[in-house]
Amino acid sequence: MATKGSRILVETLVEEGTEVIFGYPGGAVLPLFDALYDAPIRFVLVRHEQAAAHAADGYARATGRVGVCIATSGPGATNLTTGIATANMDSIPVIAITGQVKTHLIGNDAFQEADTTGITRSITKHNYLVKDIRDLARTIKEAFYIARTGRPGPVVIDVPVDITMAELEGEPDKRIRLPGYKPRTEGHPRQIRLAAAALNEAQKPVLFVGGGVILSNASEELRQLAETANAPVTMTLMGLGAFPGDHGLSLGMLGMHGTPAANYAVTESDLVFAVGARFDDRVTGRIDAFAPSAKVVHIDVDPSSISKTVHVDIPVVGDAAQILRELLPHVRHGAREAWHAQIAGWKQNHPLSYNGGDAIKPQAVIQELCRMVPEDTIITTEVGQNQMWTALWYTFRKPRTLLTSGGLGTMGFGFPAALGAQAAWPDRLVIDIAGDGSIQMNIQELATVVQHKLPVKVLILNNGYLGLVRQWQELFYNKRYSHSHMDNPDFVKVAEAYGARGLRVTDPKDVHRALEEMIRTEGPVFLDVVVAPEENVFPIVPAGEAINRMMGGLA
């Protein structure tokens, strides 16, 4: 019996558990779309391929499953690249299937041809060009395996159109062949014991957790570790939600826009116990001033992240959840009264703050929102001030409730990521917190959420500027606001033009009611919140400074 390539492809996707695909058709994927027409997979048609990649990414972040997106050859594939790079930087398991011109035309500058594998090589965990129909099924299975194991990441599968039209006799060989890929999950027992000993002996330890804890689904193990050891916990942006933000041991986020308590604690610590974090420059500040008196334990699934920026004394390579489980029996409770008193002092003397005023304060809006919504609400953000205020003023208690582009910092991520998350969780509240700049990068997805009935709520913190750029220009470039001011459209009318609901609030007294309206709206809605135009995110650690040298907003 002969099977068409497009059928093999779709069947293998179903076997790998694919339930939703985000994408956009085109010439090189017509046969594939024909096979999708009556396939048991839900298809969400976006309005720009970049949004398809972000939606698959948001779906993956919200569920822990592999997200799938499809685009055609040439411009379809190149439009995916920002989304793929975003997923790559944050280690998100995404499969991007791109059409390609016929095999015999590859390299001939054919119509809608691009060197997709060449272009995406540096932004994927791995990529494939399928040149033979006999390799198709195996390639897809390998791609899923690579995407979801070890340190997760995006995989691109470039499929020439003639492969999808070709026919294969008999059963395809689906056995995975990856002799060069052996991800390590088990930690070395000796290293685990050393790590436990270091934690037990430390007088001033800090547990420092990143996105890896969420990817590994290790939140429960982390909480047990923190409580057993009685050690304070700080999170990177990607780690928010891995540990409850309102837990007594939580220090909040650390780094460039981190809380004073977190930044002081890390700087004064004698042990930095890192789990699933990569010591990124936004977090460490000046490296030679980062935790100068501390030993460093680093638990991570990727050996290349260990000692890449900060020297690590006790590395433990493997899966976070597994290692924490094995670590726990060796960990002792430590009273460490002096350390906890010092931390309490920092929290009391340097709480986060902002000034009042006549205009709506974005920080207040986010605080209010947090009070009004259920704990399992999914928040996505764009990039810039909207993102940092969300990180500081919204209390995340559960993993996979904050979906944000931390590594690449991609404006335009939040709205499509939200629609991806909503497709995964139709009954949960999903809110994109955006700026007026960011929302315009993928505003066309209003059409997608209306057509596919994805009731995403978008809260636009509208200050008429590229906020964080303006802030840096104010603080470090003598207020020379070079091209950071924007004339914006009427967001209410834009939403309504697409068939969604549009709301606006301009008076602080009306904020609560407006948020309530937004939350209660049954379908997709834009809430345009006109906020104080020159509000800044504080504290801020200027670039190149040590993280305990914060400026602004310290009470």
Add this chain to the structure above:
Amino acid sequence: MESGEELNMRHVISALVENKSGVLAHVAGLFSSRGFNIDSLTVGRTENPGVSRMTIVVEGDEAVLEQVRKQLGKVIDVLKVSDYSGRDIVQRDLALVKVFAPPAKRSEIVSLIEIFRGNVVDISSTDMVVELSGPEAKVDAFVEVVRPYGIRELVRTGLVALARGEQK
């Protein structure tokens, strides 16, 4: 070892990779995007038809070398990474040198070639092509010795290496 000596140290790394299209581009792209300094890179077949061996000479200190090893290891099609630093290895670089060799100078040049145990593989009325292999330093020395005569063209493979002694 003093830190001054570690600067600009050259390390030899040998990687076994799957013999698939794109692997060379991937490794080259990796080195370029991460800012690693490659002195030379050779790749060729091994005793196993599906597997190629890459020999890479990298400049940098210990920290750079560790990152190079780890990042290379992450590439899916890289099967094994061996760091030859501090190990006893056989190193060879092969050069083909086209020297300007008019009849009057020929015998001089040939005796130099004999000293280096090279071979004349082509000769014409004005030029001579010499094949020479050995450790890089030997090849460097030969090139310097014949340079005064006039080097028309020169091609080198770059370093290939294998560890001495028993296979572990």
